[in-house]
Structure formats: C-alpha cells, structure tokens
Amino acid sequence: MTSVVAQASPAPSASSHDAGVAVRNGVKLGLSLVLTWSVALGVRILLPRYLGPSAFGPMNFADAFAATVFVALNLGTEMYIRKEIPVHPAMASDFFGGTLLVRLGISVLLFAGIAVGLTVSHRPPELRQLVYLFGVGQVFFTLNGTLSAYLHAHGTVDGLSVMNVVSKVLWGTGILAGIATHHAVVGVALAFILSEAVKSAVLWRLAARHLHLQLRFNWPATWVAVRAGLPFYLNAVAFVAYGRLDVTMLEFITNNAKELGWYGAASNLATLTLLIVPVIGWVLMPFYARALHRSREEMERALARSMELILAVAIPGSLLIVLGAELWIRIMFGEAFSPAALPLRIMSPIFVLTYVATISAIGLILLGRGWTVTKVSLMGVVLAPLLALLFIPLGAAHLGGELHQGGPGAGAALANLVTESCVTVVMTTLIGWKTFDRTGLVLLGRTAVVCALVVALHFSLSSLGHARLVADALAYVALAVALRAVRWREMFEFARTAWKRPRDLQT
Numbered sequence: 001m002t003s004v005v006a007q008a009s010p011a012p013s014a015s016s017h018d019a020g021v022a023v024r025n026g027v028k029l030g031l032s033l034v035l036t037w038s039v040a041l042g043v044r045i046l047l048p049r050y051l052g053p054s055a056f057g058p059m060n061f062a063d064a065f066a067a068t069v070f071v072a073l074n075l076g077t078e079m080y081i082r083k084e085i086p087v088h089p090a091m092a093s094d095f096f097g098g099t100l101l102v103r104l105g106i107s108v109l110l111f112a113g114i115a116v117g118l119t120v121s122h123r124p125p126e127l128r129q130l131v132y133l134f135g136v137g138q139v140f141f142t143l144n145g146t147l148s149a150y151l152h153a154h155g156t157v158d159g160l161s162v163m164n165v166v167s168k169v170l171w172g173t174g175i176l177a178g179i180a181t182h183h184a185v186v187g188v189a190l191a192f193i194l195s196e197a198v199k200s201a202v203l204w205r206l207a208a209r210h211l212h213l214q215l216r217f218n219w220p221a222t223w224v225a226v227r228a229g230l231p232f233y234l235n236a237v238a239f240v241a242y243g244r245l246d247v248t249m250l251e252f253i254t255n256n257a258k259e260l261g262w263y264g265a266a267s268n269l270a271t272l273t274l275l276i277v278p279v280i281g282w283v284l285m286p287f288y289a290r291a292l293h294r295s296r297e298e299m300e301r302a303l304a305r306s307m308e309l310i311l312a313v314a315i316p317g318s319l320l321i322v323l324g325a326e327l328w329i330r331i332m333f334g335e336a337f338s339p340a341a342l343p344l345r346i347m348s349p350i351f352v353l354t355y356v357a358t359i360s361a362i363g364l365i366l367l368g369r370g371w372t373v374t375k376v377s378l379m380g381v382v383l384a385p386l387l388a389l390l391f392i393p394l395g396a397a398h399l400g401g402e403l404h405q406g407g408p409g410a411g412a413a414l415a416n417l418v419t420e421s422c423v424t425v426v427m428t429t430l431i432g433w434k435t436f437d438r439t440g441l442v443l444l445g446r447t448a449v450v451c452a453l454v455v456a457l458h459f460s461l462s463s464l465g466h467a468r469l470v471a472d473a474l475a476y477v478a479l480a481v482a483l484r485a486v487r488w489r490e491m492f493e494f495a496r497t498a499w500k501r502p503r504d505l506q507t
Contacts, residue, residue, distance in 0.1 A: 001337050009078030029477075033142075034391060036165055043161050045332045045333065046179070047059075047175070047184065048261065048264070048265050048268070048332075048333045048337060049334050049396065050179055050184060051184060051185070051261075052261070052336060053257065053258040053260075053261025053262055053265075053336060053337060054257045054258055054261060054492075055257075055261075056187060056256040056257070056260075056261040056264055056265070057251075057256075057258060057260025057262075057263075057264060058127055058130070058185075058257055058260065058261075059130065059185050059188060060168060060247060060260055060261070060264035060267075061127075061247055061248070061251045061260055062127060062130040062131045062134055062189075063134050063188075063189075064247035064248060065131055065134075065244075065248055065486040066131050066134035066135045066137075066246045067134070067138060067246075068240060068248060069110055069113075069114060069135070069234060069238060069449065070107075070135055070138035070139065070141075070142065071237050071240040072106055072237065073103045073106055073107060073110075073138070073139065073142040074142060074232075074233055074236040074237065075099055075102065075103065075229055075233050076226075076228075076229025076230060076231065076232030076234070076235070076236060077095070077099055077146055077149070077226075077229050077232075077233075078145050078148075078149040078226060078232070078234075078236075079229065079232035079236075079285075079365060079370075080145060080228055080229040081146070081149040081150055081153050082152060082153050082285040082286055082289070083285070083366065084147055084153075084228075085149075085150065085211075087152035087260070089153075089211065091214070091221070092150060092207075092211045093211075093213050093214040093215075093216045093222070094218050094221035094222075094225070095218065095221045095222045095225035095226075095395055096146075096213060096214070096215065096216065097214075097215045097217040097218070097222075097228065098217050098221070098222025098225075099220060099222055099225060100215070101217070102222070102226070103139070103142065103143075104280075104381060105137075107139050110135065111132065111135060112132060114128075114135065115128070118131060129186075130185065130186070130189055130329065133186070133189035133190065133192075133193065134189050134192065137189065137192035137193040137196050140193065140197050140199070141192075141196050142201050142202055143197060143200050143292055144199050144203055147200070147203035147204060147206075147207050148160055148203060150207045150213060151203070151206060151207060151210065151211075151284050151287075152286060158207065159202070159206045160203065163199055163202050163203060163206075164199075166199075166202075167195040167196065167198060167199040168195065170194060170195040170198060171191045171192060171194075171195035172191075173191070174187060174191025174192075174194055174195065175187050175188050175191045177191075178190065178191065179484070182377050205464060218385045231365075231370035231371045231373065231374040231439070232365070232370055232374075233369070234374040234377070234378065235361070235373050235377045236347040237381075238374065238377030238378045238380060238381045245381075245384050245385055245388065246262065246263075246267075246384070246412040246413070246416050247263065247267075247412075248265055249385055249388040249389070249392065249412065250388075250408060250412045253388070253389070253392050253393070253408070254392070254396070258405075259406070259408050261337070262337055262339045262405070262406050263338040263340065263341065263343055263406075263413075265329065265332070265333045265337045265340040266329070266340040266343040266347060266409065266413070267347065268346050269321070269328060269329065269332055269344055270321065270344055270350070270351065271351070283413075284302075284306055284359075284362065285362050285365075285366070287302065287417070288302055288303065288362060288363070288366055289366055292366050292367075296367075299363070299366065300363075303359060303363050303435045303477035304436060304439075304440050306359065306391075307355075307359050307435045307440060308440050308443060308487070310355050310359070311352065311355065311356075311447070312486045314351065314355050315447055315451065316473075316480075318348045318349055318351060318352050318474050319451055319454065319472075319476070320469065320473060320476075321344065321345075321348040322345050322348045322349065323454075323455070323458050323469060323472055324466065324469045325341040325342070325344045325345040325470075326338065326341040326466075326471065327466045328344070329341045329344060333361060339400060339405035339406030339409075340406060340409070341406070341408055341411045342399060342400060342406045342407075342409070343409035343410045343413040344411070344413075346410055346414055346417055347413040347416060347417065349417065350413075350416055350417050350420045353421060353423075353424040354420060354424075356424050356427075356428060356435065357420070357423055357424040357427045357428070359435050360424075360427040360428045360430070360431045360435050361373045361376075361383055361427055363431045364427070364430060364431050367431075369430070372430055373427070376423055376426050376427050376430070377423070378422075379422070379423065379426070380419050380422070380423045383418075383419050383422060384415060384416065384419045387414075387415035387418055388411075388412055390415070391411035391412065391415040391418075392408050392411040392412050392415070393408075393411070394411055395408050395409070395410045395411020395412070395414065396408040396411065397405040399411065443484075443485060443486065443487065446483045446484065446485035447480070447485045449483060449485070449487075450476060450479040450480050450485050451476075453475070453479055454472050454475050454476050454479065457471065457472065457475050475490075
C-alpha cells in the first residue's frame with residue numbers, strides 16, 4: 001500500500017489538511033468516547049450486579065425493543081448530511097425543520113403502534129411503561145444524531161466532544177439516583193431521557209453557532225433530502241434491526257428473564273470492542289468524501305490505510321475478550337452471570353467484521369451505490385431472524401453445559417456471527433476489496449498467524465489459569481512486531497504528519 005506520508009508534498013495540500021482535520025477530530029471524539037465509555041462501563045457493571053439476571057433481562061429487552069422500533073425516525077439524513085454538507089455547507093438549514101416535523105409525526109404513530117402491540121401480546125404494565133420511556137429517550141437520541149452529523153460534517157467537534165462526556169455523566173448520575181431511591185429500572189429510562197434532552201439543547205446551540213443552522217421549513221428541500229436519504233434510511237433500519245433483533249427473538253422464543261439477563265451482560269461487555277465505530281462515521285466519512293472529491297484513487301488509499309489502523313486495534317482486543325471471557329464476566333458482573341461467558345466468546349469476533357463492513361459500506365455509499373448497501377443490509381434483516389429461529393433452540397438443547405444455562409444466548413450470538421460474516425463478505429466483495437490492497441492483505445495474513453500462535457500458547461499454559469492472559473497479551477505484541485503484522489513506524493509517521501496543521505507543514 002502506498003504510504004499517505006510519501007505522497008504528501010512539502011507545501012500544504014488539501015489532502016494533508018483534510019487528513020489532519022480527520023485525525024485531530026478522531027482523537028478528540030475518541031477521547032470523549034473513552035471518557036463516556038468509562039462512565040457507561042461503570043454503570044453497565046453496577047446495574048447487572050445490583051439488579052441480577054431476572055430484573056436486568058426485561059430492562060435490556062425494553063431498551064433494545066425501543067431502539068429497534070424508533071430507528072424508523074432516522075430518515076437517512078445523518079449519512080446524507082455527512083456526504084453533502086462537507087462540500088455544500090450552505091444547504092445546512094434547507095431541510096432541518098421539515099425533517100424534524102416528519103419525525104415528530106412518525107413518533108406519534110410509533111407510540112400508538114407500540115401501545116397496541118404490547119397490550120395485545122399481554123406484556124405486563126411495568127414493561128410497557130419502560131418501553132414508552134425508552135421511546136421518548138430515542139426521540140431525543142435521534143435528534144442528537146442529526147445535530148451531531150452537522151458538526152461532524154463541518155469539522156467543529158470540540159463542543160460536541162465535551163457534551164458527549166457531560167451527557168454521559170448526567171446519565172450515570174441519574175441511574176445512581178435511581179438506585180439510591182430503589183427505582184433503578186425506571187431510573188435508567190428517566191436518566192436516558194434527561195441526558196439526551198440536555199444534549200439536544202446544547203447541540204442545537206452549537207450547530208446554530210457554527211453552521212448558522214435555522215429551523216427553516218423548506219418542503220421541496222426536505223423532500224429532496226428524504227428521497228436522497230432513503231437508501232441510507234433503509235440501511236439504518238436494517239442495521240439496527242438485525243443488530244437488535246437478537247434480544248427480541250431471544251425474549252419471544254425463550255420467555256426467560258435470566259437468559260435475557262445473561263445475554264444482555266455478554267452484549268454489554270462485547271460492545272466495548274465497538275468503541276471506535278462511531279468515529280468511522282463521524283470523522284472518516286467526511287474525510288473520504290473530500291478525498292473522493294479530488295480523486296477516486298485518493299479515496300481508495302484512504303480506505304485501505306484506515307482499515308489497517310482500525311484492525312490493528314480491533315483484532316487483538318477481540319482476541320483477548322475471547323480468551324478471557326470467563327474472567328471478564330466474573331470480574332464485571334459476578335458469579336451469577338457466569339453463563340454469559342459462552343455468548344460473549346461467540347459474539348466478540350462479530351465486531352471485527354463490523355469494522356470491515358462499515359468501512360466497505362461507506363466506500364460504496366460515496367461511490368453512489370447506497371441502494372446496494374441497503375440491499376445487503378436488508379439481506380441481513382431477513383437472515384438474522386431465520387438463523388435465530390434455528391440456532392436459539394439448538395443452543396438451548398446442546399450448548400451451555402449440563403444445565404444448558406446460557407445456551408439460548410449462545411445460539412443467538414451464533415446467529416449474529418453467521419449473519420455478520422455473510423454481510424461483511426458480500427459488502428467487501430461489492431466494493432472490489434478496495435478496503436484491502438496487497439500490503440493490507442499481507443498484514444492481515446500475518447495477523448492471522450499471530451492470533452493462531454497466541455491461541456496455541458493460551459491452551460499450552462492452561463496450568464497458569466487466568467494469569468496466562470498476561471502472557472497472551474505480551475506474546476501478541478512481541479509476535480506482531482517480530483512478524484511485522486503491524487507497520488508501527490508507518491502508522492506513527494502518518495498520524496504525526498496528518499496531525500500537523502497546514503501552517504506547520506509550511507515550516
């Protein structure tokens with residue numbers, strides 16, 4: 001792969017400037033994510049321990065169910081904003097007010113549909129109330145996604161980074177208040193509403209300041225945005241649907257609160273490996289859009305290099321979660337959640353696939369193949385529940401040891417793994433493997449060898465118990481350096497050069 005550093009000219013170029021903006025914004029947003037995830041991790045550990053599997057399971061279901069239903073509010077405008085606003089900033093206000101009214105109308109219909117559906121299916125009143133509260137939070141959450149997309153596209157993320165942390169602190173504080181008053185479950189939903197509402201108010205002010213965003217009702221422009229965002233909208237619906245259907249399918253197939261609790265704990269921990277997925281959409285899509293504006297070859301180089309950087313972090317993280325699943329579950333959630341180890345081990349590799357699929361999808365969207373991405377995602381929506389219907393009963397019958405505890409969750413995780421594998425292979429094939437050049441494929445092969453050697457070492461040191469995880473981590477780093485599975489020097493040099501502002505490049 002041709003080094004981006006090697007192509008930089010002594011004078012500041014548009015490419016080096018955009019790379020610098022992308023890296024700086026990525027670091028800012030990444031640091032804010034680390035801080036927000038620190039708060040979230042504390043809460044995710046505390047809640048399951050406090051509630052236990054039986055109470056945590058229904059709460060996790062209500063959260064997942066509301067997120068699945070209210071993804072209908074997305075409208076695809078976030079992707080549309082990140083694609084168009086970086087090169088056409090003057091159109092920022094043209095469709096904001098119209099899409100906001102459309103979303104409010106859809107929200108009314110969704111709440112009515114949820115009320116009918118949960119009543120007809122005889123869900124208890126407490127569960128219905130919880131879904132409604134999470135639904136209100138999702139309305140604000142969707143609005144925040146749009147406002148954040150404007151700031152990402154404009155490249156002004158300082159205030160957004162701070163607000164991400166502040167809102168998460170508000171969320172965690174609200175949950176702690178709920179625990180202190182013995183209303184922990186309802187407290188989670190109320191804290192979600194409070195934190196997202198406050199964030200909406202602040203992000204609106206930031207967008208108005210930086211982009212002069214106004215509440216303008218331009219219906220022709222709204223129609224253009226909604227129509228252009230349709231493939232992104234359907235793709236977002238599909239992505240959330242097959243990403244969250246596992247919890248819903250598990251609930252309806254097993255009707256077992258403990259299984260939901262174990263699976264929810266495993267999912268909470270596994271999603272830590274998705275820490276930088278938001279940064280891909282927030283930062284890299286505007287970066288890729290500007291690169292494509294100059295040339296397709298430049299965008300393809302950016303795709304390949306960013307894939308190399310991301311997998312260098314994602315693969316070892318996922319591997320260590322797989323090898324230490326039992327230990328991580330017991331440390332985080334306690335012995336009562338030990339059946340969650342098997343689902344965690346199965347679902348951890350999913351997120352490496354998610355990184356590859358996400359970057360490939362962004363490349364296809366920027367190349368004008370948004371509908372292709374949508375069709376692949378819809379394939380996942382069809383495949384996921386069918387595989388869940390197959391694997392959850394098989395997991396209940398054959399996995400989870402003699403008592404089969406955690407077996408249904410392991411089946412749900414396996415269904416997700418197969419689905420994500422199919423989606424990733426199809427997505428990467430469609431873009432023509434531009435996310436991997438020859439150098440990237442060689443590095444990926446070396447990484448596979450490193451992983452195989454570390455796994456072999458892990459089993460050979462079984463007498464050391466969980467202490468061998470330290471040896472696993474040290475061995476991975478040593479082998480990655482020895483086999484040159486990661487180009488540490490080139491990655492550091494690219495980040496150092498890209499971090500420089502244009503005036504620095506002139507000196």
